Amino acid sequence: MKTIVRILILAEFAAIVFVPGIYLSRPTLVLMFLSMAVLVVLFWFSMFWVSKRDAQSVLGHEIENDFFTGRIPSDTSADLVRGRLCRDNNRLVLLKRTDGKARKDHHCEEVWSIDIDDIKSVGFGKVLPARTGFILYLDGDDEIRFTSRKVAKDKNLLYKAIGWDIPSTES
Secondary structure, three states: OHHHHHHHHHHHHHHHHHOOHHHOOHHHHHHHHHHHHHHHHHHHHHHHOOOHHHHHHHHOOOOOOEEEEEEEOOOOOOOOEEEEEEEEOOEEEEEEEOOOOHHHHOOEEEEEEEEHHHOOEEEEEEEEOOEEEEEEEOOOOOEEEEEOHHHHHOOHHHHHHHOOOOOOOOO
């Protein structure tokens, strides 16, 4: 599906850029730009979205506390690892959407996990210059950063996922 959406985006872009304006009317151009926006959103979902049902099938039980997030890698040249962060017994697990032939077996896979007991504290705010999220502080100076505007606004989502009964103060 990703390949089809990529080809459609490329073909539509080429038509907008290279077809002379006298052949395309304003309503046609507006429809083409709107359909391209829809295709970009569809491409994003086909690349990154992990549904709750897919996560439950991989973990083997019902999930109560989960949310979509992006893990910021320690290597600055790498891209975000986007997926669903779930609580699995006594650990936090990040599940990422699988691609290609692996998608036939499992719709998502575990790419990162940590024992909840290893988390000493959490912080909320800017994790990248243009993104808000949260930080998990571990022993020593270790920290793991995640982007999630939803969690940055509602801190109780993270507290429930970790299993801490700390009411957050809204500022």
